Amino acid sequence: MKRNVIVGQSGGPTAAINSSLAGVYRTAKDRGAKKVYGMLHGIQGLLQERYIDLSEHITNELDAELLKRTPAAYLGSCRYKLPEIHEDMGVYEKIFEILNKLDIEAFIYIGGNDSMDTIKKLSDYAIITGQTVRFIGCPKTIDNDLALTDHTPGYGSAAKYIGTSVKEIICDSFCLEYNKGLVTIIEIMGRNAGWLTGAAALAKGEDSTGPDLIYLPELAFDLEKFIAKIRKLLEKKSSVVVAVSEGIRIPDGKYVCELGNSVDFVDAFGHKQLSGTAAYLANFVAGEIGCKTRAIELSTLQRSASHSASRIDILEAFQVGGAAVKAADEGDTGKMVVLERISDDPYQSTTAVKDVHKIANDEKLVPRDWVTKDGTYVTDEFVTYVKPLIQGDVSPVMVDGIPRHLYKPGFQEKL
Amino acid sequence: MKRNVIVGQSGGPTAAINSSLAGVYRTAKDRGAKKVYGMLHGIQGLLQERYIDLSEHITNELDAELLKRTPAAYLGSCRYKLPEIHEDMGVYEKIFEILNKLDIEAFIYIGGNDSMDTIKKLSDYAIITGQTVRFIGCPKTIDNDLALTDHTPGYGSAAKYIGTSVKEIICDSFCLEYNKGLVTIIEIMGRNAGWLTGAAALAKGEDSTGPDLIYLPELAFDLEKFIAKIRKLLEKKSSVVVAVSEGIRIPDGKYVCELGNSVDFVDAFGHKQLSGTAAYLANFVAGEIGCKTRAIELSTLQRSASHSASRIDILEAFQVGGAAVKAADEGDTGKMVVLERISDDPYQSTTAVKDVHKIANDEKLVPRDWVTKDGTYVTDEFVTYVKPLIQGDVSPVMVDGIPRHLYKPGFQEKL
Structure with a gap:
């Protein structure tokens, strides 16, 4: 990467969303990004030019580990739906003006269905207007209802x-x-x-x-x-x-x-x-x-119970963050990173990227045959599916009897 | 000890009450008790002759460790207030008939205010009628409202x-x-x-x-x-x-x-x-x-969140269980084990026994000067008091991603 990366978090918080943030930061830095910015409260905050330089928050490896163990959205979240492009070009012009000012090469958005709608619209706008910023979505939701991915980071920890x-x-x-x-x-x-x-x-x-x-x-x-x-x-x-x-x-x-x-x-x-x-x-x-x-x-x-997060979940969340940056660096845009399950036992998964147009605003439900006939329990297939996702623990860093989070004094109040 | 011990649990469950049960069992066995019985659902179950032989449940050291990590009352709890002795002698006769049949030397009751009322009445009745069974209370309540003890087992884990x-x-x-x-x-x-x-x-x-x-x-x-x-x-x-x-x-x-x-x-x-x-x-x-x-x-x-219990709490709960048996073995009756704080930093505590007549039915509240003047926060004194009680962790024994408890198949349903 030769220019800068910006990352945002959107929708409901999870115990794993900050691990994806840590993954984005690590891979962006490894691949040579000059600056990695974090939007405060997602696209809504970006429109008000609210962002931070993540290197001031993740100053060493211990900070990155603490970030993985910090619940909810470190950067603040939002529920903001972009208008259709033809409805209000002004919003898009504003966003791209800010992105260009910050010399952004890759825009990573960590979120669920609605957030993928944002990636879809922004990448469409970039292509239409011939701009070079690349837009990649990073899946996140405890609800596990995103299409085309085996499961979503955040779900495993919530399930555990x-x-x-x-x-x-x-x-x-x-x-x-x-x-x-x-x-x-x-x-x-x-x-x-x-x-x-x-x-x-x-x-x-x-x-x-x-x-x-x-x-x-x-x-x-x-x-x-x-x-x-x-x-x-x-x-x-x-x-x-x-x-x-x-x-x-x-x-x-x-x-x-x-x-x-x-x-x-x-x-x-x-x-x-x-x-x-x-x-x-x-x-x-x-x-x-x-x-x-x-x-x-x-x-x-x-x-938000990061104190009992699933290790598999936190690791996969970190991986999808990195994979999103890698995809952008390799030229992808308008895509979301997905998790593909290679096997249940031993559990193995890998990442891939899929067209965000096929994911945004869709909702994946539990299959009917994973619920018993009388509808009062889930079947063994359901349990076999979820079991690997809750394996392993992430020991909290305990300070004086309470789990430590990354927040520096004063930052939380200003969010 | 030459004869048998019986132990019961009463009142609201905690994350530490089973650690006291493990402590009672260990010390009773160490001191030569032949059998250690567990009343099911406290004195209420005992009146229906519902009890178990604990050695069938705690078969080895691993079982004892699992019991310490099992939340709520393993033996089942109750909220049962004994009548005054002069009101209904029949209940007392029934209880002592059962205790004598089981050849009980020590009766340990793990509970809060109401449970100490039970210890008080039973020990009074034994003295009045010249019986040799000894009655010792073992403090337990997340509410921390028992008199004469620095704090109660169960509180530290709940506070954490x-x-x-x-x-x-x-x-x-x-x-x-x-x-x-x-x-x-x-x-x-x-x-x-x-x-x-x-x-x-x-x-x-x-x-x-x-x-x-x-x-x-x-x-x-x-x-x-x-x-x-x-x-x-x-x-x-x-x-x-x-x-x-x-x-x-x-x-x-x-x-x-x-x-x-x-x-x-x-x-x-x-x-x-x-x-x-x-x-x-x-x-x-x-x-x-x-x-x-x-x-x-x-x-x-x-x-009931034993997955995030305080190590100090679980250890102290174990200690008071043992101290209760020791007190009975040394001839005490009508007493409750208390925790005495030797110092805040480094935190040190020890056990002692106090007359249960001075504890039963009393309620210890937060001192007025541990709350700020305007009544909207606790003071540093409060925090200094509670901090030592939440220190340290007790790693759950994780099996397939979920904390393991002691329950053998079928026992829970029959409680």
Whole structure:
């Protein structure tokens, strides 16, 4: 590389997105990039000329290791959709003016579906207007819903956290005794795709019953059948644990979380705030069966718990970052790096690049035959798919009892 | 010891309670106990003659190590309050009949305030009726609210989990940009005592701003002052993170979580189910200020996340288990083992035994001068107190990417 590289992060944070950032930085430097800039809050920040020189943040190898262990988007994230090129050329002119001023050769964007839409539009614009900046996407999402890649960095660590936490919750649930039994509903992220919720099955093993039921958002949720299942389980067990996606919907398409919506929770703009899916179901079960119930939302931690990241995930995230720079350096543009699985056991993967036009705005769902016939669990194929992605640990760098992150004093507040 | 030992677990589970169980087993065996029984679901299960021979579960040293890393109460827990001796002698006769049949010399009960009430009553009854069984309490509670002990096993691991998770949530919050700022409210356990909520301050350091505000349940919560603080913070920062105890109350004594109670959530018995404190405050802030907000409950995981336990905590939990058996073997009864801090730096502690009559049903709160004047943060004294308790890690035994626990196939379901 002879000129400079700029990298941004976009969409929901993950435990692995900063490892991709570290990978981009390392390979860009190795390949001779003069400067590696980081956009603050992605393309939205870039439009306000907010960026940093990454060499001021990654000053040595230890910094790079800390960055790999720092959760969420180090550079700040955004959810910003570029207009269609014909709708507003001004935005594009502004972006390219900034990129040219910074002498940018490669633009790397780490993100999910929406971020790939940004890569697609910017690379199209560059080709149309004859500019030389190259645009490469780097996949990232805990949701694992990107097309054409075997899986996405970020998913493995989230799946590992979910498997571990669900297993711990099952221990907690079994040790509490209630005369009429206890039903625990665990709510897991993933509005349309059930990859994360299915990872609850990882809790199951020689030393754990695993969750009793798993409901993905890909299939319609039947409240009556659900209650019948719970009743049957309570005949045999004192503790029943259910994993549900936040996005499960009843057959008419309405979200379960909309069913029990309270009248009290209205925000400043008059928008009803939805109560959680788990909270609704816990109350529904209590009402129908009269047993003790509890609702647990795994919440934000499932995407930001870098303290229990998967080693495979962090390494692959680093690799795709490097592969994105390499692709740009070798002349590619309008592409996304993908992960291809060579084998399950021993697990091996490699990177490749694919046309971003075939990826952007698409959504990969869990195949129907990876869910049991009655739709209440994932199959062995699902578990075989996800198991390699959660292997190995990345020991946090513990300082005074708490994991250390890369942030220098004052930087976080200014983000 | 010449006869047998029986041990039970009671009250809320923790990440360290099974380490105490391992300590009881080890010392009992070392001191010559013939059998070490485990009551299933504490005194409640014992009354139904539900118990196991622990040697069938802890068959070797690896099992003991796995037990230390298994969250929640391995033997099952209960919340069962013995009647006063004069109210119902029958219950006591039943218990002693079972204990005598099992040839019990020492009865060890691992638990919190209520469990110490059980030790008090049983030891009183034994003395009154001239029986030789000895009763010793072993402290355990994430709430850290037991009197006469410097701290309680279980607290250190919960504090470490809270510090780590709050720090990760702060990273996540800062990276999301919203025009009007984002206010994140994190709800932490502890209805009356703020030890756990105060541990959120552990997130603060060279690499993290820490939470902006911390509200303990010991002090009345003023909604107006709270909103004023948030407004001021939002002038300078895009992300504001607040840690609140689930038990904070407004000056008239009403719980904050009762203020926004929805009419929809009524359980089978007509009981209103309370929405969370964080959910209420998040909605309140959104309504008053019009900014984006989110509520995160750390939930059950703060007490069952053995994957991020504190080494000091797990070791001390093991020690108090052993010390309880030693005390009984040396003739003590009606006592609880306590931890005494010898020094903060280097941290050193030792065990002692104290009269359980002075501990049972008492509650140790955070001292007023360990909270700042305006009641919105803990002081350095608080942090100095808690820091040593979160030091060191206990690596989980990872099997196929997930932490291994002790449970043998089939045992969990039968609990």
